[in-house]
Amino acid sequence: MAGIKYILQREVFDSPEEKILSVCNVTKLIKKKKNSYLCIVVNTKPQLIVNVVQVKQQDKAYKRKRTWALDEVKMIDGKNESSETHELDIVLEKQYKWFTANLHERQNFITVLYKQINRHVKGEKAVFKNVPKSWLSESSPEKQVKGNNQNDADDHSDESDSYEDFHALTEKEESDLSKLISECDFAISNAELFMEQLGKNLQDLDGANISSILASEKQVDALMEQIETAINEAELVEKRLDEYDEILCHTRDTMEKMGEKNLMIEIANNNNIKLLNELEKVINQLDLPHVHQVALTDTDLTTAAGLAAAKSAGKALQNAMNSDIDPALLRLTAVQDQRKRFEKWKAKFSQTISRHLNNMFIHLGNDLNEAQLHAPVHEISLSKHNTVHRELSTYAELMHWTKIMDRKAYDGLTKVYTTSMGKVYDREIRHFFDQARQMISTNKDEMNTSMTGKFKAQPTTKQVAQPYGLLGINRELWSNGVETNERQKFDSILEKVLAELEPVALSEQMFCIGFFQLDVLSPTTKNTQTTLDSIGADVGRDDRDTAAGTALVVPQKRIDRQINEEVRRMMISLFGILEPELNNFIVSFEKLDSFYSMYVLVRLTQHVMSAQDAHSFLSMTFASALVQVKRNFDKFMQMQVQSIRESKMPKRSKCGLLPYVENFEEFSNTAESIFRKTQRRNDLDKWYTQIVGVIFEQISVHANEHPKTPHQVVKMENFHRMHSQLAQLKVTVLESLKKDAKLKYNEALRAYVTKYFGRPLEKLNLFFEGVQQKVSQGVKETEISYQMAYSKQELRKVISQYPAREVKKGLESLYKKVEKHLCDEENLLQVVWRAMQEEFIVQYNFLEERIQRCYAGAMINLDFSIEDILKFFSEIARSH
Known part of the structure; x- marks a missing residue:
């Protein structure tokens, strides 16, 4: 540890003010190949500061990577109170997880860090977790490692303090030391001779220093005399400078007074110029030529020349009275007198104009x-x-x-x-x-x-x-x-x-x-009535003498x-x-x-x-x-x-067309002639829809009220007329109602035919309904003739009841009934008659089909054919 500490002190912390207190070789817990050193460094200048520094080694070079102050350390987690644990977590701005290479370095680093935090951090101190309590003391960590007693701990503490006072040699000291050792090759073999040589050199140096001091005494005295002379000269120069300063101060005061006088003169001149300009402006604005004064007092509006002069004079007076004059100048007596003259001329001129225009x-x-x-x-x-x-x-x-x-x-x-x-x-x-x-x-x-x-x-x-x-x-x-x-x-x-x-x-x-x-x-x-009140504008005037003509905001x-x-x-x-x-x-x-x-x-x-x-x-x-x-x-x-x-039902034997259906044609024709291709077309279309809708509703209502005409006939005739009228109108919004009218007409026609035509061959229809019932019960159609009630003899007996003569007679009676129901206006008689003809042919074909299927080969036929039916209907229609 001492070797790496020396190297880091020399290469990284080379300043004399920085000293390393403790070093710990660590790697990241996950990436253990990246090696770095955690150092506790004290800086003595300008004040004592202790930092934690991470030094990273790259290609045999050392470089500072991060530096933290002691108060940035929030927590130290030893992960385990056992001294054999290599892991170490330190919480700074974030949590760092490290793996220490040496247990002794880890213990020494934690102990020194604890001691420095307790000495230098004034506020909230870092928390030490999962660390042996014996490490958290003011004593050096060497005690726990070596296992010495308390007295040895004191000696080791002194030794640690002396190590902490270690100063590295400077380059000059290192070069001088190397030169000295090189001149004395025998220093290693004969240390006593080397010490004697060093002492002799020291005595020679002391003697030379004393001799040099004694020889330079005269030069020192001469130097002191020169210094005294220089001091006296400096005092003379300072006195002369003080005199010059007094002269300059007097000159400065004089120039300042002259500048103030010139400034006041310039201000006075500017004020006089401005005053002259304002007066000229006021005079020009309030001056009204004599010719305009005459036109205002003796106005002639009956001639073209007099009218032109009056217009020019009025415009000049208006400009003069509405001129933009400073409110302070309005208090001048001359201005007030001139404005009074303006008021008199204005009143006179206005009176003349009013009287002339009033008469006109x-x-x-x-x-x-x-x-x-x-x-x-x-x-x-x-x-x-x-x-x-x-x-x-x-x-x-x-x-x-x-x-x-x-x-x-x-x-x-x-x-x-x-x-x-x-x-x-x-x-x-x-x-x-x-x-x-x-x-x-x-x-x-x-x-x-x-x-x-x-x-x-x-x-x-x-x-x-x-x-x-x-x-x-x-x-x-x-x-x-x-x-x-x-x-x-x-x-x-x-x-x-x-x-x-x-x-x-x-x-x-x-x-x-x-x-x-x-x-x-x-x-x-x-002096005129303002229009502000009429428009409610919130514009006020503090003085009635303010500038006239101010724009209204x-x-x-x-x-x-x-x-x-x-x-x-x-x-x-x-x-x-x-x-x-x-x-x-x-x-x-x-x-x-x-x-x-x-x-x-x-x-x-x-x-x-x-x-x-x-x-x-x-x-x-x-x-x-x-x-x-x-x-x-x-x-x-x-x-x-x-x-x-x-609307009420017509009291006639035949209902015929209802009043509103009959009248709708004239109404729609008149409306179309008025509204066609106009801008109010939509208004008519809206009412068209409502009126036609009500007509359709009332047709259905009134159809059920007539005592003599069947309701099917009422609907058929009126919806037929409405469809015809709507088709002629060709109005887009009525297309759906036109289709509805056609549908209602067809429904009424079918209902009327079904009800009044009925089944002319009723007994035959009932006979075959019984046949159909037997077939549905399981009797085969080919075996129906073996049934007693539906034998061939029974069928011939029923058919004999409908000879052609009787059928035609029944159709004639039906035609008269239909003719009695229908009105003449719509001409629907032939339409209804043709529908009944088609219905009769359908019934005839149905009966013929049943006879051929159930009584095949029996040579049984109706007394008339389809050609006979067509002939009957045609003859009846022509005869009427």
């Missing part, structure tokens, strides 16, 4: 009313006021100025315009719709009827007439309807009405938006909504009569004929969907009317469904 609005309204009194009434048209708009547009800029500078005057002018023009539009729109009613009505009575919403003269029957076109009511009970050409005339005039309204309303709306600047929320000056969506609301309010003031008149016009004709609601629904939808501006007043008005029309349409369709459910 009133006169224009009166002139338009006078023109209407002499307007022709023979054609439907709505006047367009483009001339008025062009005349007023020249004053649009002044109107915009009024909105910004004097909101009160602007609101007053807006109210005067809407009042004057609103009266004009009220009269024009009423006259316009009166013209439309006159063109739709064919005579004065119809006109009065449409205006009052009453129906035409009721039929002179005891029963009260029902509204025209209800599916569940007999046509005889309908009130007088409107011809198809009248409906088409209404549709064309309605289209013209809507087309005439669009340009007039849109033109007026665009004029109002541009003239009254409804698409701009203009900021106001300090309002969300864009709220601004757009406010603009739309302002436009709508103005258009309602102008066209307030439009929506009620349009609704009255539509409702009056819908009361006359509910089919008008279909025409209105289609036309209004086309105009709403094709509108260029979906948010315009007219589009919103049409959309509102469209909602009411759609409700009326749905109400009309619901009345159709209700009339079908409440």
Whole structure:
């Protein structure tokens, strides 16, 4: 151990401050070929530190691999308290499992580690497990190995401490020692002579040192004098430097004072320049040329030159009053005086504009009313006021100025315009719709009827007439309807009405938006009424004298909504009569004929969907009317469904076609002519599905209620008619219902034939049913003739009861019964008769087959053949 300790001390821990206390040769427990050394090393500088170092040997070279401080050691596990165990586990940042090569090194390493941890670790100390208690003491481990007494342990402890003080030779000491030994070859053979030689050399060296010291005394004195001289010179230099430092400090203070004075001068100059610029800016902003002052006080709006001068003056005044001036400068007397002059000029100018525009609005309204009194009434048209708009547009800029500078005057002018023009539009729109009613009505009575919403003269029957076109009511009970050409005339005039309204309303709306600047929320000056309250914006002003024209910070969506609301309010003031008149016009004709609601629904939808501006007043008005029309349409369709459910059976000998089935053709044809290839097709299809579904339900219900006609006939005829009508309509959503109608018709036909045709050869059928029963009991078909009840004689006796003459007579009676059941409208008699013929042939073939199978060779046949049957049916059909 001493040898490897010496080697590691020299090659790895070569610093004088590092000393090895203990070394243990270990290998990994699993990979035992990888050899390394665990060393306990003490470092004395800069302070005493003890570490555990793992040294790895590679190709005869040693290299540090890991280093741990003592406080990083968490646990030492000896695996077994026996001293003969080679395993050793140390828990550091993880658990390391080692196998020690030498038991003595293992014991010494554990003991020294325990001693160093107890000396240097202040906090929580490592835990030693499965280690002999005798090792965990302050004494050296040499005691347990050699088995000496306690006194020997003290001596060995001193020896260990001295070994711990071992210092390795430096390279220079090692070279000098080697040189000395090489000069004395006899040192090994004659040690006394070698010691005498060493002592002699030492005496010579001491003498030479003393002589050298005595000889250098004068030189030392001279050196001391030079040092004294140098000190004096240094003091002189230091004094001179202090003088220079005082001069420099004085110069520095002087320069600092001069710099401060220059800075203050520059600041003053900059402030004067800024003040001059601000004053020039204020003067330029608040200066109003004399020509503009004259235009503001003596305004002439009747000439083109005066109007142009007024516009320029108003714009200049607006810029001056809304100029961006620092709030501090607003307290200047000159500024306040100038702003007072601005207020006087503004009030004067605003008053002149308001008076002039107010008179114009009133006169224009009166002139338009006078023109209407002499307007022709023979054609439907709505006047367009483009001339008025062009005349007023020249004053649009002044109107915009009024909105910004004097909101009160602007609101007053807006109210005067809407009042004057609103009266004009009220009269024009009423006259316009009166013209439309006159063109739709064919005579004065119809006109009065449409205006009052009453129906035409009721039929002179005891029963009260029902509204025209209800599916569940007999046509005889309908009130007088409107011809198809009248409906088409209404549709064309309605289209013209809507087309005439669009340009007039849109033109007026665009004029109002541009003239009254409804698409701009203009900021106001300090003395005008702000628009913030109307839009609910939370923008406050601390001082009414703050800069005018500050931008309003309002969300864009709220601004757009406010603009739309302002436009709508103005258009309602102008066209307030439009929506009620349009609704009255539509409702009056819908009361006359509910089919008008279909025409209105289609036309209004086309105009709403094709509108260029979906948010315009007219589009919103049409959309509102469209909602009411759609409700009326749905109400009309619901009345159709209700009339079908409440329909009553016709009190006739033959039921025939039910009212709603008969009326459905006219209803569907009318609806298709209106809704074909339109945007409201889906609405009609939805009601088609519901109406046809209710018709199918009620056919089944009413078929069981008629006292005379068989329910199979009622279903057969009505489902046949519905299938025919649905096939002609070719509506996609009704395809499934068309197939259902065909299926129900066929089922009713089969049920009717089965019930009323029955079995004309009943006794023969009963005879062979008995034969079939015997066969099922085990009697062979060839042996049936040997049965007493089913002998050949019995069969001939039964066949003799059905001569051809009697069969034909029975068929004639059946034909009359069928003819009595079926109605003439559907022409189903021949269809039913052909179905009965086919049924008779099937029964005939069945009987013939049974005769040939059970009575083969007996020469037994029916009195008639299939050709006879065909002849019977044909002759009966032709005779009727």
